[in-house]
Amino acid sequence: MxxxxxxxxxxxxxxxxxxxxxxxxxxxxxxxxxxxxxxxxxxxxxxxxxxxxxxxxxxxxxxxxxxxxxxxxxxxxSQRVVKGRKLILELLIARCPNSKTLQDLASKIGLEHVRFKMESKDCILCGLCVRMCAEQMGSGAIGFVGRGQEREVVTPFRVSSEICRNCGACMYICPVVELQCRGVKSPGELCNSCLVITPQCVEKYDQVMCTLDSCGACVQKEEK
Ligand code: FES
Missing domain, CATH: 3.10.20.740 (Ubiquitin-like (UB roll))
Structure with a gap:
């Protein structure tokens, strides 16, 4: 110990x-x-x-x-830690602004602005899909190629993989494509709605949803 x-x-x-x-x-x-x-x-x-x-x-x-x-x-x-986390999240959101996971995290850690140019990518290179495929599904049908800005997740030789069973585990675990934030209206905007849990939420959705992190508030915002 x-x-x-x-x-x-x-x-x-x-x-x-x-x-x-x-x-x-x-x-x-x-x-x-x-x-x-x-x-x-x-x-x-x-x-x-x-x-x-x-x-x-x-x-x-x-x-x-x-x-x-x-x-x-x-x-x-610490101040240094929180500042560092916010910077990282800013960069990630600039890359994938519609990721609900990222938008929720922004709300939680109090990030209010993104100072970087927004892109619309669908991967933050976290490697969850690659590890899930190899370690849990025992397949290894996808992997990283390239370096720096060229780095991406692909199948071998970019062709449909014979060992992929289309199980969908890579999609399930992906923090970008699994849940899309619908609260973002314009580029550069942070949703910041997912922490707004109002009584209407209980009426509109079932109680169970309101005990979860993602309460559906971003759907409400979209409907306003
Ligand atoms: S580096 Fe630790 S959670 Fe991503």
Whole structure:
């Protein structure tokens, strides 16, 4: 076991566990995007960043990859962390403005503006689909090609893959194509509606929906 501090609270963790696992176990909220409990951590989005002080220096690390070590002090919501997360989310939303997952995250962490030019891509390169296909579906029908701006997820040789079973797991896990935000009216706009849970919502939708993160408020906004 190792002992570390998270947001000033002393906690114990098993050696080999990540900061994210420990933080979640003790109830500290750290937002994630490319992380999934059942898949190998990939560290693509950096949204899970936290500030770690190991006694010598303080730096930002991806909590889904960084191991819980003896004596480290972790801050999950320092000014530096929140600023970094907002910047990352801005860049991701500029790439895929209609992703409901991204718009919901923006609402949650209080992002109000996107300063970058909006595009309309359908992939944030989080790699969830690739890992899902390989690790859970045992197929490996898709993978990354290219670098930098040319990087994308494709089937081998960009032809219909013979090993793809059309199971749809890649679509299911994708944070961009699975749920489309319908609250965005013009390029550059942030929806910020999904946290607006009003009594009308209970009348219009069933109670169960209102206990979920996505309450359907963006649908209301669209209908106004
Ligand atoms: S959730 Fe950790 S890098 Fe994406």
């Amino acid at each position: 190792v002992t570390l501090t998270i947001d000033g609270v002393k906690v114990q963790a098993e050696e080999g566990s990540t900061i994210l696992e420990v933080a979640r176990f003790y109830g500290f909220n750290i937002p994630t995007l490319c992380y999934h409990d059942e898949l190998t951590p990939y560290g693509a989005c950096r949204l899970c960043m936290v500030e770690v002080n190991d006694g010598r220096r303080t730096r930002l690390v991806a909590s889904c990859l960084y191991p819980a070590k003896e004596g480290i002090r972790v801050k999950t919501h």
